[in-house]
Amino acid sequence: xxxxxxxxxxxxxxxxxxxxxxxxxxxxxxxxxxxxxxxxxxxxxxxxxxxxxxxxxxxxxxxxxxxxxxxxxxxxxxxxxxxxxxxxxxxxxxxxxxxxxxxxxxxxxxxxxxxxxxxxxxxxxxxxxxxxxxxxxxxxxxxxxxxxxxxxxxxxxxxxxxxxxxxxxxxxxxxxxxxxxxxxxxxxxxxxxxxxxxxxxxxxxxxxxxxxxxxxxxxxxxxxxxxxxxxxxxxxxxxxxxxxxxxxxxxxxxxxxxxxxxxxxxxxxxxxxxxxxxxxxxxxxxxxxxxxxxxxxxxxxxxxxxxxxxxxxxxxxxxxxxxxxxxxxxxxxxxxxxxxxxxxxxxxxxxxxxxxxxxxxxxxxxxxxxxxxxxxxxxxxxxxxxxxxxxxxxxxxxxxxxxxxx
Numbered sequence: 001x002x003x004x005x006x007x008x009x010x011x012x013x014x015x016x017x018x019x020x021x022x023x024x025x026x027x028x029x030x031x032x033x034x035x036x037x038x039x040x041x042x043x044x045x046x047x048x049x050x051x052x053x054x055x056x057x058x059x060x061x062x063x064x065x066x067x068x069x070x071x072x073x074x075x076x077x078x079x080x081x082x083x084x085x086x087x088x089x090x091x092x093x094x095x096x097x098x099x100x101x102x103x104x105x106x107x108x109x110x111x112x113x114x115x116x117x118x119x120x121x122x123x124x125x126x127x128x129x130x131x132x133x134x135x136x137x138x139x140x141x142x143x144x145x146x147x148x149x150x151x152x153x154x155x156x157x158x159x160x161x162x163x164x165x166x167x168x169x170x171x172x173x174x175x176x177x178x179x180x181x182x183x184x185x186x187x188x189x190x191x192x193x194x195x196x197x198x199x200x201x202x203x204x205x206x207x208x209x210x211x212x213x214x215x216x217x218x219x220x221x222x223x224x225x226x227x228x229x230x231x232x233x234x235x236x237x238x239x240x241x242x243x244x245x246x247x248x249x250x251x252x253x254x255x256x257x258x259x260x261x262x263x264x265x266x267x268x269x270x271x272x273x274x275x276x277x278x279x280x281x282x283x284x285x286x287x288x289x290x291x292x293x294x295x296x297x298x299x300x301x302x303x304x305x306x307x308x309x310x311x312x313x314x315x316x317x318x319x320x321x322x323x324x325x326x327x328x329x330x331x332x333x334x335x336x337x338x339x340x341x342x343x344x345x346x347x348x349x350x351x352x353x354x355x356x357x358x359x360x361x362x363x364x365x366x367x368x369x370x371x372x373x374x375x376x377x378x379x380x381x382x383x384x385x386x387x388x389x390x391x392x393x394x395x396x397x398x399x400x401x402x403x404x405x406x
Contacts, residue, residue, distance in 0.1 A: 122136075276292060317356070
């Protein structure tokens with residue numbers, strides 16, 4: 001069952017990745033007006049400016065300011081899916097810092113359903129708005145599919161249904177729009193992940209035969225072009241390019257550059273903040289990572305919006321590692337214990353960060369000559385981890401070594 005679940009997660013993750021950000025094409029595409037269709041709101045300079053500033057506020061977690069602008073837009077254009085979708089994006093970014101928190105799901109899904117209902121009216125009854133309607137239908141269904149496929153929701157039936165609808169509308173809109181730097185974004189993600197997923201999950205090859213053939217190298221090239229040349233879709237493209245370069249393409253220096261830019265541009269976005277800390281830590285840039293991580297914890301203590309235990313778990317673990325490297329063992333122990341505390345708050349005490357914090361505490365106790373305490377930590381790791389986990393194997397080896405020394 002575990003293996004099947006992982007395959008399903010991967011399948012719907014693919015659908016979500018390919019489709020969730022189609023929203024940006026419809027919401028932000030500056031050049032989207034074509035010969036056979038009229039996209040009134042997106043071609044209106046005043047609306048573009050209003051949406052652009054509000055989206056900047058959204059990325060910087062200034063949700064009240066963004067919502068004020070979006071509600072004003074909604075009052076003016078109740079007949080159009082744009083304001084409803086933008087209101088839904090606010091709820092989406094409230095979910096982003098900690099996807100285990102499902103308290104925003106109901107409101108988010110309500111806005112996506114409103115978007116779908118209004119976009120269907122445009123699509124079915126107003127030929128001049130058919131393509132715009134398809135954009136928003138693909139966007140809303142894609143976001144719904146992405147949410148349903150999340151590890152905390154695991155509603156595979158709904159994810160599959162939403163993903164199929166999103167893909168159908170995406171394919172239709174692609175046939176009638178040339179790919180400007182803005183609209184190239186969706187094609188880039190599809191080209192990359194439709195190849196990457198079956199490469200890394202061979203069991204999905206038979207499942208994905210129905211998808212058009214992608215081109216991973218082309219997808220990466222397209223994504224870079226959007227990051228460099230697009231205006232409205234640039235930030236979303238940079239987020240995905242950063243993650244792909246760091247996690248899949250072994251190009252950490254370029255990922256670091258993007259991460260630093262996003263952190264400096266949107267300094268109040270906890271997702272960007274912790275990703276920047278993560279890359280700094282993994283690159284061994286401890287002198288820079290230390291104050292960045294401490295700042296995350298300060299913001300959590302002050303109750304700043306979006307800063308919570310997930311970001312704290314990251315920051316505390318990195319600080320524990322940094323201070324252990326500096327041989328500041330009391331500080332290291334403090335932050336390892338803090339990492340475990342944050343992990344417990346979000347029911348992630350079996351995660352790698354929590355387990356390796358326990359291992360580190362055991363190793364420090366061993367160095368300090370406290371074998372009893374060291375054994376306690378290593379036994380806790382064995383209790384909370386699976387037999388095939390590296391953490392389990394490490395703890396087992398440490399215990400054997402301690403027992404031999406007794």
